Amino acid sequence: MLWGAAQGGALELRQDENGGARLRGRFPYNAEAILGDGPGGRRIEVIAARAFAARIEAGEEIHLLSGHDYQKPLASTTAGTLTLRDGETGLELEARIDPGTTWARDFLEAHRAGLIRGLSPGFRVTPDGERIEARGGDLRRTITAANLFELSAVTRPAYSDAQIEARNWTPGEHSPESGLMRALNRWRA
Template sequence: MLWGAASGALELRADSKGGVRVSGRFPYATETELAPGRAERIEARAFAERINAGEEIHLLFGHDYDRPLASRSAGSLEVIDTEAALEIRASIDGNTTWAADFLAAHRAGLIRGLSPGFRVPKGGERIERRGDGLLRSITRAELFEISACTKPAYDGAQIEARAWEPPVTFEYIGTGLQRTLNRWRA
């Protein structure tokens, strides 16, 4: 084993074919502060729709589609959705320069996290006011990729939340206040 953690991080092990097996875990219902006053939580099975439909999902190096590490269509990525967590298992052969770079960076302790790349469809989130801040709860999201990353926003799970755009108009739960936002970025 090159590295692993009980909290559900990115783990690499050599496989019998000379490649590397990668596994990772993103625990659901974990709250994180993306920016001052802006917290986010991804609810259980929020990514289930595309996963259960067998849609293409990639494992990428740094959210870069030009640096793929594994994919469902290539048979090198398995994505499992449970009540507790989103889990991945992948095989990486290291025959590309970016895969070799990823493996070297991981061995050096520079890359330890995972970051899901997703889009939230209309009706897939709840925004609620909390004191001076907001909590965004994602209940449904379209998962397109999962990336190995350097610094995850979800520290406990070693997962990074992505920048997102809320719907043009939303309702603060409990207040009825309508707001229009151009963009809310972490």
């Protein structure tokens, strides 16, 4: 499983009248992320438009998780609590999060405190679903087709601009480095 996030992504969390929350977000396509920068050059990743379309259009189960942990589900397409809309410029999501579990309450509180601001997808690249090109001293990986299994709210996404933002409708175990290490270790040459 690979993890990443896209530059320019944003999540918005709104509390509903029943104590739950609605989460909205957008994962933009065609944004560059620098996953590594060293003496041999940079490793750049781009997720192409509609790279995740196959499983979404097939109605496959996709989860919203806390920190890529399947033991901490927040919503899913099959439960009817996660809706995904795939387009040419990005993947949009809307989720209803019920605070009935300890991890959902922990996520909601950490988000309100400003500790969780990132969005990161978990996916597997399909055969022939990527292009790797050398450009100068850099390697550029473009993912054109991948099976999306989950999206996660994380503390530090591989793509720094994938941020979340909280707003209320009514007033009222991963270390930061682990996401980066997963991103750097996922490359195939």
